[in-house]
Amino acid sequence: MNRWLLLLVAVLFLLSLAVGPAWWPWRLGHEIGWAIVWELRLPRAALGLLIGGVLGLSGAVLQGWLRNPLAEPGVIGVSACAGFAAVCAFYSGLAAAFALALPLAGIAGAAVAVALLMGAVRSGTGTVSLLLMGVAINAIAAALISLVLALSPNPFAYQEISLWLAGSIVDRDLHYLAMAAPFMIIGAAIVLGAGRWLDALSLGEDTARSLGADTRSLGLRLTLGVGLMVGAATSVAGVIGFVGLIAPHLIRARVGFRPGATLVPSMLVGAALVLGADIVVRLLPTASELQLGVFTSLVGAPFLVRAVRKAHAAWLAT
């Protein structure tokens, strides 16, 4: 299955380089053609690939680790917290003074959210408390973002942040790619290495410990990994929701419901989803392009409703 997914991702990546309002840009001359493909489409395709991949992977990790099929960076507030931290870095001028401040702030925000959520799960109250914790984190992050905006001297802050929170990878340049890619790749490597322990962890922490897992360092490792991935992704692209929810769901049944085995396929499905969605928003006949995050939410939210209905009895009881 992974081979086919890899092929799909590769095809979508190439399509992403080929699709845009200019279509075949070389007809406009060498210089403009080069600028369109190298400076605009390549960062966009590469960010779609990486961000989709890390969102899918984060969804799979969180769902396995928190033992909850609804866990997703957007739904439970990890993206929102990363967004708040990135907004702070941006409007304080820190990001302008020190370029890496933006992804680093996003990572810190995401890691704090994951740690808070893990605390809620440790106290052992199941699905409902996790989701309520997510609601609370989302609400606090939204309120804090509004506060920072109210203090910003820039008159366009409100409009831009509502656009940014809607999620988009349009017109990011290579500089953004170079800034965020290393963090996302390191984060992915960290959690992929922990895959085999995720199966043990899905049986509960006590069971995992009895199987020889060091749950404490594993928790730190997963928090750091998800923080790196979601934080860096959000600081560049804003909130692209539901990818982390959909990707693991699409492949879970095919890998025999083992969390560890969902990681790599979820990453590939996530990359395919974001690359595909980003191509679709370019092709939709809207005068101004639809925001990528709006599109994934429009498609993803009904998926969440369906997932809730389908498995209602199974895990609300837990």
Added chain:
Amino acid sequence: MLAALPAAAQAPQRVVTLNLCLDQMALRLAAPGQLVGVSYLSQDPRLSALADQAAALAPVRDSFESILTLRPDLVILGQGSHASLKRLLRGAGVQVLEFPWATSTGEAETVIDQMATALGREEVGRSLIAGMREERRRLTWTGAPRGTAVYLEANRGTSGKDSLMDELLRLSGYRNLAAELGIGSFGRLSLEAVLAGQPDLLVFDGTANDNPARATEFVGHHALLALAGKTKLASVPTRYSICAGPDNFEVMRRLAEARR
């Protein structure tokens, strides 16, 4: 002269305006001391060409109480907003005047004319309008078409068909690329569409990056360098283009001065 006296006697003595664009007109029309408050936005030099003048007046936020403390006898607002505020003001016996959002210099003249009448300042209004007509006539490009232009504002926003900037570009001899791409009065344009359109003129606010904001980052995007050499650049501070009115001719002057 005598016939004008009753109207002057009825003219409002304490006027508050609550809309950036209406502020700009009132600041030009009102008699000394007649205008007691303008919206706080008018004190922001990035948005308001008359920020210095506005700074001498009370900055007003759109709350009933802060307006009442100025004891106005006339409050001027934009049409289609602040419905509950207007109701409260009328209930408190304050006269409320609403004007539509002007999206062309011609519409701005109509609003100026009506506001001048309401303020009892017809004479000032007439000369302001005559000055605008003269400037428009003088700055309108009459030579051969100058090609296409595109306006990039914050958040990759652009002004398409039937927008103020569309009129200013046309008067300056350019076709508006965004309008030709089917974008309405406000829309967003990707940089790829800008590059593909190969405009002859790129209009943006070159001062916008002074405050950190993602909205204005595109100004520094590398891809735009591909247009260097072919496309002329015109930097138009937002304060001259945000409202329809006399300031728009500063936009046209800058468009005329644009260099490669």
